[in-house]
Amino acid sequence: MRGVSRGVTLLMAALLLAVVLLCSCARQGSEVRGTLAVRVGVVAPLTGPAAVWGQWLKQGVSIALREYKAGQSKFDVRVIYEDSQGDPAKAVSAVQKLISVDKVQVVYGPLTSAEVLAVAPIAEKAKVVLLTPSASSRQITSAGRYIFRTYPSDQEQSIALARYCHSKMSARAFGILYKSDDFGQGVKDDFARELRRLGVGRIAVEGFQPGASDFRTSIAKLKQFRPEVTLIVGMPDELGTILRQSRELAFHTRFVSTANIENPEVLKMAGSAADGVVYGSVLYDDTSQVARRFRAEYQGEFKTQDKPGLGVALAHDGMSVLLDAIMRASRPTPTAIGQALGSTHDYPALTGSITFDANGDVVKHFALKAIRQGKFVVLSQRID
Amino acid sequence: MISQFAVNAFIASSTYVLLGLGFALVYRAARFFHFAHGAVFASGPYLLLIFVQCAGVSWPASVVLSVACVCVLGCAMEVMAYGPIRRAHSSPIVLALASLGIYVVLQNVISLIFGDDTKSIRTGVVREGINVLGARITPIQITTICVSIVLVIGLALFLRYAKLGRAMRAVANDPELANLSGIDSDRVILWAFAIGSALAGIAGILVALDVDMTPTMGMNALMMGVVAVIIGGVSSIPGIALGALLLGMAQQFGVWWISSQWQDAIAFIILLVFLLFRPQGFMGRKVKKAVV
C-alpha cells in the first residue's frame, strides 16, 4: 500500500488540473445566451458561522423573485449563488467568478461590511452594480458609485442609541462589552464617542475576541464598575451567552444592543435573562397588511409555521428594490440599472420605504425596540 | 471580586486539566502530538446532542453512551491511522501531521452535520448563580470542578496502582524495555487513547453544558490543555493539574488587568517562556537535548 509511485500521483495531479481547466472553459462557453436576461450574482455566507443569515437571504430572495416573475417585466432574471462564508477573501473570489464567468450585471450581497469593502473596488472597476441588504459599516458610504445598500449605517444607530441612553434613560455610568471585529469595533467607537461628546465621563469598555464563549471575567469587571447602562455588541449567540452569564453572575444593569439581537437564538440561550434589553432596529412591523401577506407567502413557500424574521425581510426588501430597478431600467446594463436604482424614491418595502441618497445609502431611521417577556416589541418608531 | 476571579480560574482549569491529561497520556504512550484530541473533545457534546434530542434517550444513559462513543472514536484513530503509520516507522512529525488532518476532517464533519452555529443542550431556567463568598457559581460549574477533581485523583491512583496503569507508565518510560518485559505496547497505547478520549469527551460535555458548543471549540481548548501540560510537566499528574490552575489564573489576571482580547496571546506567551526556560515544566524531570 505504501509508496504509491510518483508517476501515478503526478498523473492524477495533471488530470485534476486538466479537469479544472476544462470546466472553467466549458462554463464560459455556456453563458452565451439570454441577451435580454439580467444575471444577478448573490454572494452570501451559505456555510460558515453566519450560515443562518445565508439561509434567510436565500429565502428572502426566493420570495422577491417569485413576486417579480408574477409581474410583467421585459427582462428575465437569473440568480446565481456563490458562497463567501463571510470571509472577505472568499467574497473576492466569488465576485471575480460572478463577474468574469457568469457575466453578472448585478451583485447582491455580500452581507458583512468587511466583505463589501473588499469587493467594492472590484465591482467599481468592472462597473457592476452592487447592493448589500445588511452591511452597516460607515466606510461603505464612500465605497463607490456602483455600491448601494438598503441598510442604514451603523454610525447612525450607535449615535442614536447613545443619545437615547443619555437623555431618556438618564444614565451617567456606562459599560460596553463588544466583539473585537469590524462590526463591534465600529459600533463601540461611535457609541463611546457620542457619549463623550455628550459629556459622559464614566465609560468602562471591555472587548472580547471572536470565538470567545466565556465572558465571565469581563462581566465581573464591568459589574464592579456598576454601570447603569451596558451596551453589548456581537453576534446573536454571543449576545445570548453574555446575557445568560450576566444573570448567572448577578450583574444588574440595563442592557442596550444593536439590531442583530433580534434573533430567536438569543431568546433560546438567555431565556428570561434577555428581558428588558433595549435595542435599535430597522422597523419591521410584522402586523401590517404587507407583512402579513409576506408571512403567508413565506409560510406557504417554505412549508413552515415559523414567522419570517427581520433577516428574511431585509433580504427580501433589498432584492425587491433591486428587481424594481431592473424592471425600470432602460437597458439590461449595469449603468442603466444603477441609474434606475439611484432614482428610487419611496419604494414600499417591508422594513420601511426606500430612497437612496447620493452615496447609495438608504435613507432610513432606526426604531427603538425591546425584549419583553420573550417577545420583540416596538417601543417607538424613531429612537431620536 | 477576588473570589469571582478565583472561581472563574477554577472552572477554566478544570477543563484544561482534563484535556491536558488525555493529551499527555497519548503523548507519553505513543510519543506524538495527537492534535485530533481537540476534535474528540468537540465530538462528545455533539454525540450527546444526538442521543438526547434525536434518539430521545434519557440523560444519564446518553452521557454514558456519548463517552463510550468518544472512546471508540479515539481508538479508531489509533487503529486505522496512527497505528499503521507508526508501524511503517514514520517519525512523530508524520503522525502529528496526520493528526492535524484528522482534526480538520472531523471538525468539518461536525460542521457539515450540525452547522457552524452555536448549539445548546442545556435545559432549565436561567437563574442567578449560587453565592459563594461573594462569587457566583452555577450548579453545572460546581459539577465541572468536582468531576475534574475526582477524575484527576482517579487517574493518578490508576496509574500508580492498577496493573494497566503501571504498564502505561512502563511504556511511557521505555517502550522497548516494556516490550521485553512482556507488555504489549500496542494494546497499552490503545488503552491510552481510550482513557484519554473518555476524559476529553467528558470535558467537552461539561463545557457544552456551561457555555454551549460550536464545531470549532476543540482546537483552542486543546491548546490550553497543551499549555497546561507543558507548564506542569508532561509526566506528572500533579504537575499538569498545577499547570492548568496556573494557566487559568494567569488568564484571569490577564483579562482583569488588560483585556479579554489578549487571553490567547497571554496563554501562549507563558507557553513560550516555559518552552524556552523550563521545558520540563514545574514538576517534570529535565531531559537534556543530546549535545556532543
Place this chain on the structure above:
Amino acid sequence: MEYLLHILILIGIYIILSESLNLIAGYTGLLSIAHAAFYGVGAYVAALMALNLHTPFLVNIICAVIAAGAFGALVGIPSLRIRDDYFVIATFAFQVITFSVLNNWVSFTGGPMGLPGIPQPVIFGLQISSHVGFLILVGVLCALSLWVTHRVVRSPFGRVLMAIREDEVFAHAMGKNVARYKVMVFVIGAGIAAIAGAMYAYYISFIDPTSFTVTESIFIISIVIIGGAGSLWGPVVGAAVLVTLPEILRFVGMPSSVAANVRQILYGGLLVAFMMWRPQGFMGGYSFEKGGSEK
C-alpha cells in the same frame, strides 16, 4: 478568463509561500506552523507603508521582507533551545500571538476592520491594474523564489541544512554552527513569505487578520507536505492541486451549503492519506522517516 487568471495568481502566491516553508520544513526538517504569521507580517508592513507613507511598491516589498526576516529570526532562535517535537508547539504559539497582535492592536493595524483601499502597485512607472499584469508580476516573483530556493539548496549552505535535517547531532559534531544555520533559514524563509504577503495585499487590495490564522498555516504546510517536502517542484505541484481542488467544487454542482466543509474534509483527508501511504508527497521529497534528527 479573468477567473482563471485569478486562480493562477492565487496559485502563484501559494507557490511562493510553500517554497519558503519548504526551505524551513522540507530541507531543514523544522516543522513550523508559524508561516502564516510571516505571510501576515509581510502583508501588513507592505500595506501600512503603501497606505500611510505612500512609498512605491518595490520599497514596500523590500521593507516587508526585512521586517518578516527579522521576525523569522525571532522565531528561529527558540529552535535552538527547544526540543524538536516541542518546537512545533512553539511555532503554534508564535502564530497565535502574531494573530492576536494583528487583531487587537487596532490603532496600528486597523484590527479586525483590516486595511482597505491598498493602492495598485506601480513599478518603474508602470501601473499594474489588470489580472494579466498581476499574473505577470506574481509569475516573476514565483520564478524568483524558486530560483532563490534552488540556489540555496544546491549551495554548501543548503547541504548543511539537509545534514541538520538528517542528524543534527552529527552536523554539530562536524563543526557546523547549527544554531546559525537554523536562524538563517528562518530569516530567508520568512523573508520570501513576506513577498507573498505583500503580493496578496496589493492584489486583493484589502487585508484583515482572518487571512493569517493557524488554519492558513496548516494549509501552507499541507501544500508543502502533499506536494513533496524537500523537493524543489513539490510545492509547485502541491499549490496547484490544493488551490484548484475547491474551485472544482464550485463547478461540479455541489450544493453550496456543503461545499466549504467538503473542501476542508478533502484537504484533511488528503493530508491523512498522504501521511499513511505516501509521506514523501507527490514529488517524492523528504518523508520525515524515523532515523532522522527526531531520535
